[in-house]
Amino acid sequence: MTKLLKSWVESANSPDTPFPLNNLPYGVFSVDEDEPRCGVAIGDMILDVAYLEEEGVIALDDEPALDLPFWNEVMELGPKKWAELRARLTDLLKEGGDHVLSSDADMRAQALVPMADTTLHLPFIVSEYTDFYAGKNHAMNVGTMFRGPENALPPNWLHIPIGYNGRASSVVVSGTDVRRPWGQLKGPNDDAPRFEPCKRFDIELEMGAIVGTPSEGPITVQEADDAIFGYVLLNDWSARDIQAWEYQPLGPFQAKATATTISPWIVTKAALEPFRTSTPDREKPLLPYLQEPGPMLYDIDLEVSLAPEGKSETTITRTNYSVMYYSAAQQLAHHTTSGCPMNAGDLLGSGTISGPEKHERGALLELSWGGKEPIALETGEERSFIEDGDTLTLKGAAKGDGYQIGFGDCVGTLLPAHKDPYKR
Structure with missing residues (x-):
């Protein structure tokens, strides 16, 4: 059985959290009156992946795929891109991974949002x-x-x-x-x-x-x-x-x-x-x-x-x-x-x-x-x-x-x- 992957986001390392680094589930969230956007749950936080895509930290395609209130655009990129996104998120959030986020306090403050302060929305457009x-x-x-x-x-x-x-x-x-x-x-x-x-x-x-x-x-x-x-x-x-x-x-x-x-x-x-x-x-x-x-x-x-x-x-x-x-x-x-x-x-x-x-x-x-x-x-x-x-x-x-x-x-x-x- 795979063991817990350690993250520098401390709340993600608790055995009680449903959202450790091993998970990284996809949702859509908003804060106050802001527009809903794509996010990833990590511990008791949400990683604003739309913001990280805008900043060039995440790049999936020639066109933005995460600045939307649904994950359908990412789905349509196919399994190879799904795997690339998961690997990139893991590298950004794991202990000893890419330090672009963990070492930049201003970016970190913008990219990590307390889940308790958000509203969650339907995560994708249901086709049928x-x-x-x-x-x-x-x-x-x-x-x-x-x-x-x-x-x-x-x-x-x-x-x-x-x-x-x-x-x-x-x-x-x-x-x-x-x-x-x-x-x-x-x-x-x-x-x-x-x-x-x-x-x-x-x-x-x-x-x-x-x-x-x-x-x-x-x-x-x-x-x-x-x-x-x-x-x-x-x-x-x-x-x-x-x-x-x-x-x-x-x-x-x-x-x-x-x-x-x-x-x-x-x-x-x-x-x-x-x-x-x-x-x-x-x-x-x-x-x-x-x-x-x-x-x-x-x-x-x-x-x-x-x-x-x-x-x-x-x-x-x-x-x-x-x-x-x-x-x-x-x-x-x-x-x-x-x-x-x-x-x-x-x-x-x-x-x-x-x-x-x-x-x-x-x-x-x-x-x-x-x-x-x-x-x-x-x-x-x-x-x-x-x-x-x-x-x-x-x-x-x-x-x-x-x-x-x-x-x-x-x-x-x-x-x-x-x-x-x-x-x-």
């Missing part, structure tokens, strides 16, 4: 969004609830990563409030649907893979892995009662269109390299185009906490990304089989990440078993689904030898539904 259903434990749990254990998995599930095209327009950054949606609801004993606020609002604990290299036709799993720029935590908020009425026969629609929250930092694939692990043994052989040439998943500890309004939080889930049945590379490779073009900035949701045990389930739907088994909070309250004012926080980190690779929290608070939007 695709959500998958690739966690076997989650699929088994949900299928068992609605179809019984003997029919829990549809016949295609063990052969292909099932997915659907979602809404890029509703992807938001951590810290953005989410409003309880209205929709058509119909219970099993109702004669007709009604239009009301969602009663069974939920989260889905996922990882999001960001496509960095565009493609025009089918690509292999290895090519897909090479094309991934990095990863974020992802909460695919879900209106379960809206979904129950609308999803036959084409799947979720408005139930998944309210919001999808992502963490503010893009953790690069290079930072996660020491944590690669293999997907589980296959119950049925995959077709050759989906077979992986090597480990394509990552050992990333994940957890979810719930805090009622004004009260302390309770950790309701702990699991690990490595339980997924399909990797992001397999999902991306399958996405291209029809010739579907992929663009820099495309976002792929992993699907809900649930482990085999009850405390490892990645959605309240599973944790409360459809509302029949409410979970207890440390405040003395119970939850079957999310109530107004609740704040949900997703956390994730890959644990190394004396360091961790973190993503920054993925946070959202549920606001009450607006009054009936059709009563003017």
Whole structure:
């Protein structure tokens, strides 16, 4: 296992920081009324790489690539430039590296910004969004609830990563409030649907893979892995009662269109390299185009906490990304089989990440078993689904030898539904 890389930025050497020199995740930040710009997290600071590019300390291309409020321009430069940027950042920030920044107090004061003084923004322009259903434990749990254990998995599930095209327009950054949606609801004993606020609002604990290299036709799993720029935590908020009425026969629609929250930092694939692990043994052989040439998943500890309004939080889930049945590379490779073009900035949701045990389930739907088994909070309250004012926080980190690779929290608070939007 790779050990901690020492930085002259002291806060980056703590075993508790999610942002050591080994990480160097990419985000977009602003200070006060300044324009948002590209930055890199290091300890409790943000390195203003747009400023360093302007000063000639970082040079990626003939044209500026970092003076923008998104990382898409860097993505489009390709893997060779990604590696060059990471190497340059490491050299600038490591002990004994290039002293241009560490030895110049004025430049250092301009380039390093306390993270606590900043506002974080969506780190990239989301071109398209695709959500998958690739966690076997989650699929088994949900299928068992609605179809019984003997029919829990549809016949295609063990052969292909099932997915659907979602809404890029509703992807938001951590810290953005989410409003309880209205929709058509119909219970099993109702004669007709009604239009009301969602009663069974939920989260889905996922990882999001960001496509960095565009493609025009089918690509292999290895090519897909090479094309991934990095990863974020992802909460695919879900209106379960809206979904129950609308999803036959084409799947979720408005139930998944309210919001999808992502963490503010893009953790690069290079930072996660020491944590690669293999997907589980296959119950049925995959077709050759989906077979992986090597480990394509990552050992990333994940957890979810719930805090009622004004009260302390309770950790309701702990699991690990490595339980997924399909990797992001397999999902991306399958996405291209029809010739579907992929663009820099495309976002792929992993699907809900649930482990085999009850405390490892990645959605309240599973944790409360459809509302029949409410979970207890440390405040003395119970939850079957999310109530107004609740704040949900997703956390994730890959644990190394004396360091961790973190993503920054993925946070959202549920606001009450607006009054009936059709009563003017």
